[in-house]
Structure formats: structure tokens, C-alpha cells
Amino acid sequence: MNIFNIFEQKIKQLLETSDIKDSKGGFLDLSRVSVETPRDSSHGDLATNAAMVLSKAVGQNPRQLANRIVELFVGDRDIESVNVAGPGFINFKLTKDFWHATLTIMLSEGLDYGRSQIGGARRVNVEYVSANPTGPVHVGHARGAVVGDVLANLLKFAGYSVTKEYYINDAGGQIDVLTRSVLLRYREALGETIGEIPLGLYPGDYLKPVGVELVNEFGNKLLEMGDDALPLIRERAIDAMMQLIKNDLAALNIHHDIYFSERKLHEDGEKAIRTAINDLTLNGFVYKGTLPPPKGQLPDDWEDREQILFRSTEVGDDQDRPLVKSDGTYTYFAADVAYFKDKYNRGYEEMIYVLGADHGGYVKRLEAVAKAVSGGKAHLTTLICQLVNLYKDGEPFKMSKRAGNFVTLRDVVDEVGPDAVRFMMLYRKADASLDFDFAKVTEQSKDNPVFYVQYACARCHSIFRQAQEQLGIVETRMPTLADHFHLLVDESEFALMRKLLEYPRVIELAAVHQEPHRLAFYLYELASSLHAHWNKGNDDPSLRFIRKDNRQLSYARLGLVKVVTNVLKSGLAIIGADAPVEMR
Numbered sequence: 001m002n003i004f005n006i007f008e009q010k011i012k013q014l015l016e017t018s019d020i021k022d023s024k025g026g027f028l029d030l031s032r033v034s035v036e037t038p039r040d041s042s043h044g045d046l047a048t049n050a051a052m053v054l055s056k057a058v059g060q061n062p063r064q065l066a067n068r069i070v071e072l073f074v075g076d077r078d079i080e081s082v083n084v085a086g087p088g089f090i091n092f093k094l095t096k097d098f099w100h101a102t103l104t105i106m107l108s109e110g111l112d113y114g115r116s117q118i119g120g121a122r123r124v125n126v127e128y129v130s131a132n133p134t135g136p137v138h139v140g141h142a143r144g145a146v147v148g149d150v151l152a153n154l155l156k157f158a159g160y161s162v163t164k165e166y167y168i169n170d171a172g173g174q175i176d177v178l179t180r181s182v183l184l185r186y187r188e189a190l191g192e193t194i195g196e197i198p199l200g201l202y203p204g205d206y207l208k209p210v211g212v213e214l215v216n217e218f219g220n221k222l223l224e225m226g227d228d229a230l231p232l233i234r235e236r237a238i239d240a241m242m243q244l245i246k247n248d249l250a251a252l253n254i255h256h257d258i259y260f261s262e263r264k265l266h267e268d269g270e271k272a273i274r275t276a277i278n279d280l281t282l283n284g285f286v287y288k289g290t291l292p293p294p295k296g297q298l299p300d301d302w303e304d305r306e307q308i309l310f311r312s313t314e315v316g317d318d319q320d321r322p323l324v325k326s327d328g329t330y331t332y333f334a335a336d337v338a339y340f341k342d343k344y345n346r347g348y349e350e351m352i353y354v355l356g357a358d359h360g361g362y363v364k365r366l367e368a369v370a371k372a373v374s375g376g377k378a379h380l381t382t383l384i385c386q387l388v389n390l391y392k393d394g395e396p397f398k399m400s401k402r403a404g405n406f407v408t409l410r411d412v413v414d415e416v417g418p419d420a421v422r423f424m425m426l427y428r429k430a431d432a433s434l435d436f437d438f439a440k441v442t443e444q445s446k447d448n449p450v451f452y453v454q455y456a457c458a459r460c461h462s463i464f465r466q467a468q469e470q471l472g473i474v475e476t477r478m479p480t481l482a483d484h485f486h487l488l489v490d491e492s493e494f495a496l497m498r499k500l501l502e503y504p505r506v507i508e509l510a511a512v513h514q515e516p517h518r519l520a521f522y523l524y525e526l527a528s529s530l531h532a533h534w535n536k537g538n539d540d541p542s543l544r545f546i547r548k549d550n551r552q553l554s555y556a557r558l559g560l561v562k563v564v565t566n567v568l569k570s571g572l573a574i575i576g577a578d579a580p581v582e583m584r
Helices: 003-016 050-058 062-071 096-112 139-157 173-189 205-218 221-251 263-282 332-345 357-374 409-416 418-424 449-471 481-487 491-501 503-512 517-539 551-575
Strands: 046-048 079-085 089-094 123-127 161-168 258-261 286-289 307-310 350-356 379-385 388-392 434-437
Touching: 003 046, 003 050, 003 062, 003 503, 050 062, 050 089, 062 079, 062 089, 096 481, 096 491, 096 551, 123 139, 139 161, 139 350, 139 379, 139 388, 139 409, 139 418, 139 503, 139 551, 173 205, 173 221, 205 221, 221 409, 258 263, 263 286, 263 332, 263 357, 307 357, 332 350, 332 357, 350 357, 357 379, 409 418, 418 449, 449 517, 449 551, 481 551, 491 503, 491 517, 491 551, 503 517, 503 551, 517 551
Parallel strands: 123 161, 123 350, 161 258, 350 379, 388 434
Antiparallel strands: 046 089, 079 089, 286 307
């Protein structure tokens, strides 16, 4: 029940059947007509830009056109008044009957209020985190983990068929380093003194248990095997690291549907990669050529030679990309091509990659791969999550680094809890850097958004407890609350209703634009509306939710509180945070 969409369609239908045409007498292009919330609630409940975006085509100034459009709504039973404001915005004030009927629908839909079908069951693959399986998840991955997980939840709530995927980078040089690092810890577990960890190996203590497990399973047999033991150590090390990563993510309430191993692309003599490149070749996207040297200092791996190249500039990239190294092995980019092809062959119509700030250079090349592999049929989006800066009381905060050289995600979760991490990682748009202050996210004040929203949820439940204590009204045995909604007439009650009305629209916009931060902002605003109404009740007893002298009005207000509770609970569930019955 997205009222904004409903009124937008109503406006478009009225315009289509009206005598308002373009300057040549033809039908108007209504694609830019939209319905919004007025900036100032005193102007009305809804506003449309119709006159502003159509005036040029019609050949009238916006205010003249707005007055003509206003006439189309004469006799509309849902509208109390319509007025033209500013340069030509049209504001609608809705009737009390409309609000009461709408609140009834909100209440009847329960926790499904706000759920949408705009996704049309379209298959979407959201790939996020994908940390190298060489150690614990560090705090740099925390933001992408939350953004990806909440975005996937949002898309599901908006009617998409969503798969959460983790790409395991278990091939390449970093895995060789991991193997050698575990071998060192294995020797240590056998009693050998290893001293300082050699430069280039992973120094974290998290590898010590892996060495101990190898000793428990094999004794000193692996030393006797020499280099033949390396594949076995590699396998055990990757499994142990992935379990460690899964445990860290589980502490943040993050679970993936699919864990895709890069090694799968290299099986059978790298058949998957060869097949992907062959397909590109058949479609004219692969050729032999040379690349100009990159600007600035040359990277160590740059080669001035004829290479097998992907003609990615033809599909939006800023340069062509090498597919084969000088030693005949495939580049990492070649594996990216095969991975996308695998996803596409699995039937996903849309792929979303949530990447860290250091992967900005991947955007164009990945989009080029999508166009070339799918022939433009599949859509790929990359979301870049900027850095998280850790603070405490406004000062840079250095935590214990149990991983050896970085702060882990688990360190942060253990410090402040998963709810604070999940909510606050959304409390700024992903492409802007975020300051995470440990003191602020744990204080109990309005300045701490997660506390403020969860406190609103707990406050709603306290209202129902008061209803039982003061009037003997038990929540599970209340009469049909909607029967009493006509008694809601105060402006602060309508302010709450207006904010509740926005929820389905917020869900759809956040899903379509892939901006989960919109949901966190909305929940904070809804909590503010509830707290503001509560505070008014403290100043004016007639506005209190529970009225001992008026049981029917209490029922009506309890119905309003129930809808607020449902929306808070629904939104927090999408974010992956708790909706507490009471604050601890």
C-alpha cells in the first residue's frame, strides 16, 4: 500500500483524460510526474511536481498550469483541500476519514505492512564480504558486510528473489602464503621454536590453533612428507579460515546462501575460464595486441608485449584488459569473467557486487564484463563502501589487534554488540566515509540512533503494559482497535500517521536505488515522531496514549501504537537488529 504511488497514478490518469495537452495538442509525457511529502507538513500531506515538470510542454507557467490541475480534483472524497504553493507545487491535505481508513489497512497488514512486489520475483545475486580466506574478517569489511546483507534483506522484502553469495578467493599467491604460514605454526605446535615470524608470512595468533589441529590429526607425518604435504595443509588451512570467517560473520548475524570457491574455476585445467574466454572470442571481444603503458609509475606486473586482451573499451571500460600472463596462466581478471559467466548461467538477471573503497577501479571493468558476457541482458551494479574510522570520545581509537596487524570485525562486535554495528554502519550513505565512535554508539541518548530507535520500540511495549495495569486491557485480547480510529483527531497523532505512511515508499526507494541507509534514517525519524508525541502527553494529559477516563480513545491510540510497533519491528528485522520489548 504505497499511497505515493497510488496518488501518482491518480494524477496521471486525471491528466490523461483531461483537456490538458501539450502545445501541439498531443498527449503529455508524464514520466517525470511524482508525489512527495511536502517539506513543511503545514502545507499538506502530499505534494506533486506535475505542474513544474509539464509547464514547458503545455506552454503555460507552472502556477497557471497548477491551478488547472487543481480543478481536476474537485469532488475527490479523499482530499480535504488542494492548494498551489511557491512556483507551482500542488499540495494535498487528506481527509480525516482517509487517514483513519489508511491506518486500518496498516493495522490489518501487521508485519507485512510495507512489503512490496515491485521486484516481481526478479532473480538478484548480492555478493558481499568475500574476504580472502587468510584470517579473520577485519573491520574494513564490516561496512560492506552490513550494507550487502541489509540490501539483500530489503530486496527480498520488496519482492525480489535474492541470493546472498560469498566469493572465496582461495586461489593465487595469498593462499600460498597462508599455507607456508600454517606450516610454520604446525612446526611450532610440534615443539619447534620459530622465533619472529618471517617477513611476508601472516603473523596472527589465529593460525596457532590450525597448527595444533594438524598435529592432533597427523602427528609429525607432514614433516616427513615434505612438499607433498603442502596441498593437504592448504586444504585444511582454507577450511579453518572459512570457518573462522563464518563464525565472525555469524556474530554480526550475517549468513550467506552460497559460498563460491574460486578454485572451482580452475578445476579441470581451468576449463571454466577457457570456456568463458572462448565465448568472448566468438563474440569478437578477444584479440592479440599491446597495451600502452599506464600513466605515472609503472606497476611491477606491467608487461610491454603482445598479449591476449579483452576488448572491454567497446563495452564501456576505459582500457582493454589482459586475460593471459606471460607464463601462460590466466589473470585474476580472466577469473572474474568466468565467475560472472557462472552467475549468469545460473539464471541471475541482476548481479550486485558490494566492494571496499580500494576496489573503485573494478567498477568499469566488471560492468564491461556483464555487457559482453550477457549481450546486455544482465544488469550489474557495484556498490563501493568507503572507509570506517574508529573513534572513542572523538579521538582515534586503537583496539587490541588479535589478528597480528589489524582490528578484526569480531573485536568491534564484542566491544559494542551486533545491533550497534549493523545500525551504525548504515547511518551514512555507503559512498561516504563513516566515523564510528565507540562511546557514542553505546550511550543512551537521542544522539545514539540505534538506542533511540530501540528505545522507541521498548516504549511502545511499555504502553501496552500500562494499558493492562491501568485498564486491564490485555494486548492479545483487545477488541477491534480500528473501530475506534475515528476518535484520533489530534495533529500529533496525524503526524505519526504521516510518518507511518512513508514506510512502503522508503522500502521501495531503498530497494530500487540500492540505498539501505534510507531505512536507518527513516526508523530514526519514526522514533522521533513517537517520542515527540510521548513528550506532548507528558505536558498535556489529554494526549496520553492511555486514558483512564476514556477507554474507547485508549483503544484507538493503542491501535496507532501497534502500527508503530509493527513498523519498527519490521524495519529493525530488515536491518538485522533486535526490536526489544524493554531496554536492559
